Amino acid sequence: MHVMAINGSPREERSATFHILDPLLEGMRAAGATTELVHLGHLQIKHCLGCFLCWVKTPGECVQKDDMSAVLERFIKADILIFGTPLYHYNVSGLMKNFIDRTLPIHEPWLVGDSEHPAWSRHPDRYPRNRSMLLVSPCGFPEFDYFVPLVQYFQYYAQKLGWKYLGEILRPAGEILTEEQYQQMFAWYYDLLRQAGKQLISQGQMTPEIQAGLRQDLIPGGTEAFREAANQHWMAAMARFGVSGKPPAQTE
Numbered sequence: 336m337h338v339m340a341i342n343g344s345p346r347e348e349r350s351a352t353f354h355i356l357d358p359l360l361e362g363m364r365a366a367g368a369t370t371e372l373v374h375l376g377h378l379q380i381k382h383c384l385g386c387f388l389c390w391v392k393t394p395g396e397c398v399q400k401d402d403m404s405a406v407l408e409r410f411i412k413a414d415i416l417i418f419g420t421p422l423y424h425y426n427v428s429g430l431m432k433n434f435i436d437r438t439l440p441i442h443e444p445w446l447v448g449d450s451e452h453p454a455w456s457r458h459p460d461r462y463p464r465n466r467s468m469l470l471v472s473p474c475g476f477p478e479f480d481y482f483v484p485l486v487q488y489f490q491y492y493a494q495k496l497g498w499k500y501l502g503e504i505l506r507p508a509g510e511i512l513t514e515e516q517y518q519q520m521f522a523w524y525y526d527l528l529r530q531a532g533k534q535l536i537s538q539g540q541m542t543p544e545i546q547a548g549l550r551q552d553l554i555p556g557g558t559e560a561f562r563e564a565a566n567q568h569w570m571a572a573m574a575r576f577g578v579s580g581k582p583p584a585q586t587e
């Protein structure tokens with residue numbers, strides 16, 4: 336079982352996305368999987384030109400010569416693809432969207448009926464294989480609600496590709512995972528991620544208990560306390576540059 340995780344955060348190893356992916360992959364390796372982690376921010380991947388030459392002139396190959404061809408070669412051989420992306424404006428990061436666009440060569444141009452839903456058209460896979468997909472995403476706000484469009488996108492994406500959707504690991508208020516001084520405090524969360532990784536490999540899914548555990552708040556105190564702490568953080572960050580500012584008074 337080979338797992339490829341793609342980190343779509345431009346912050347690479349400093350990112351909250353990485354702090355979730357790293358223990359998750361560790362758990363997967365402990366259960367016998369081989370894993371690799373691709374930081375899109377380390378690579379040169381140009382945006383898709385929309386020319387379709389990867390379908391008609393050089394089938395399966397993009398005309399642009401950059402790091403994508405090597406990644407795609409490994410991507411098609413993975414059994415589980417983990418899409419790790421920070422939430423950017425309720426969606427994937429630009430790096431991740433760019434990457435997804437550049438996977439166009441793995442599809443064939445033909446329009447055929449979907450095997451499960453013949454009324455739906457789809458492009459056949461150029462390299463058919465049983466693949467599964469997992470979504471991993473941190474965001475800044477403390478509410479899960481912000482992830483609704485992202486989850487729907489990946490569920491839909493998996494369904495249209497004919498891949499199994501393994502679920503999602505979402506981390507609201509995830510920014511704090513990047514703070515080195517709090518790492519010890521989150522040991523319980525990283526342990527749950529390792530367990531989730533093991534389960535995904537050995538059982539093909541995460542138990543409801545693990546999923547519920549991973550949805551617990553990282554910091555106790557609720558939304559009000561979180562807003563207060565976040566606003567203090569931004570004021571202090573601005574002050575370091577000699578910029579003053581404060582949150583507007585709350586209006587109902």
Ligand SMILES: Cc1cc2nc3c(=O)[nH]c(=O)nc-3n(C[C@H](O)[C@H](O)[C@H](O)COP(=O)(O)O)c2cc1C
Nearest residue numbers: 344350351352421422423424425474475476509510
């Ligand atoms: C351009 C941009 C857009 C963002 N949009 C959202 C958003 O819509 N909702 C949200 O809760 N957080 C948003 N955030 C905050 C990030 O999701 C958050 O800081 C996250 O922890 C970053 O993860 P990373 O360290 O893996 O990059 C945004 C951040 C940036 C830079």
